[in-house]
Amino acid sequence: MTQPHPAPGAAGVPSGARPGPHVVLAGGGTGGHIEPMLALADALTRRTGSTGGDAPDLAPRVTCLGTARGMETRLVPARGYDLRLIPPVPLPRKPTVDLLRVPGRVRRAVGETRALLTELGADVVVGFGGYVALPAYLAARRAGIPVVVHEQNALPGLANRIGARLAARVAVTVPGTPLRGAVHVGMPLRTSISGLDRAARRAEARAAFGLDADRPTLLVFGGSQGAASLNRAAVSAADALTAAGVQVLHARGPKNTDVAVPARPAGAAPYVVVDYLDRMDLAYSAADLALCRSGAVTVAELSAVGLPAAFVPLPIGNGEQRLNALPVVEAGGGLLVADADLTPGWIAAELVPLLTDPARLAALAGRAAAAGARDADERLADLVLGVVRP
Template structure:
């Protein structure tokens, strides 16, 4: 089976794609892959690092206001469709899967025009422009949130979950703790603002460091590499409490999450898939700078079911952060209630569901 995968721009589109590819490789030994992305996107590094054949097209996103740049985008889209058709024909693609980002537009559209089975995967509770556009042309639409179904043609939508969620299962949480200097006995809180970090979260943590140092729990605080040196300077002035471990980045996040009792984070789709799969309570501080404010809507999909506490960035302070951590972590009944609620929302067999959807589609066409 020849499988083309396309997704780019951010890790939220790329990591689910890579997780799905790994799952397909386990199940279909003769599967061949081609990943189509952009050279400027993160996918050009992450996909190549996984030794997956990679080709690129040039495409940009539409501006939401009237702009001359949109005329150029249309031209790039048409050229991208032409280039994609050539790649798909040469590769003899049996199916094309788009996991989001601008690059999926011309690739998946080209596949639909060539009569190749197509699937798009929407990670967020509110879809972006590209997936809304493609929903008219694809065969199936895989979603991660029930809330996303309303935006797509009912007959095409299937709730599969996020393939990335399957990869955090069966990890050694104690190993994860020890790898970053946490002990096995105390409750552990992970505070992370994403791979690049989040300045408002960093500011709240720095203002509450002395208070956190007096708590009966331990904290892994991941600053993001961009902010690490600046944070360390501030920490050197006030002192680093023994129960707070500060890192710029962690490469073994699945292991770390498995050893976490409570997570403070943004509300990206991949993060939420991992948290619900493991049944980890969370305090979610959605980024207000994303398209359609989708992170807040993602967060509400958990907080409305008592699996997370939603704190808007404008409400965040050092005092507020500590109060919310204490309310959850120091109340055993509350912590258990949130764990169970998170686990109920999790879809642990997401990779299997998406694989079966793809296989059914291909078998039906043959």
């Protein structure tokens, strides 16, 4: 259940303090929606201060909306935030008979969500797209509550295209995202990433993964579940990489236990295979270059920490992963290779020379960092609080 603000004069709360606004965040289903939502929640709860007069304001209160079937049921409570569940409204990608059922589902979900927003006393609703956001946008509009939309991808989904038409403000991660009135703020990131000093953590990180302290290092990962094409290409290029003195940290994915590399000879560069990386801050710190997909959060994190990458966009979908990576690649902070073109030969011809050229790597890293945004969480928090009515 949502907990009320402590009353002014309670322990640790200044007498006369004004209650902070109640911000309701709608983003569920995938990590691409949930992670920026939680990063914004953290930025909001760090806020205290005064907007006028002598009495300070309490930090904003945050409630997250989600559905019973999404990752938010695990991730949101683990970060200490209240989660309230609403009915999901999945939107068919193609015209099917299921499309006829959508209006009824939307009406029911909007009605329940509006009642919940009234119960919570919401001052603003912030949506991150997906099937949680659409009923939240419509319910907020009916209740007269201002809406802020944040779009993570270069190509917005249906929920955010609708939400942008109702919103007081629209924020985007990728410049040029086609939403009316959009402001580029970047991707809100958790502070363990946005505040990361890779150089300062490098020795610690390489030791944690059993890597040598001074060898050039390639990080291979394909998201939380791994990516079969990246796994095949990297493992097949293992000999070329390690023979050139390049060590590898490879997250194969928990379901890809058949991915393995024979032990390297004594004194050779290590090739370390793990199922999953639960400390991305250490993985980024250990690496000089990444070979990875180009989901919105991945691109934003890599550029924020200044880690260049060879991006391999997912070959299915609407092409948004390629567009996510383009601003960094065009800025000179990374490479782009089609999934079909990612071969062991390509890795040997393109990545081995790069990884063994410290000056080129340093130049790529500098341009990647210049394309990134470390303060997107604070910029989005400013935008959100700016639409709250006094």
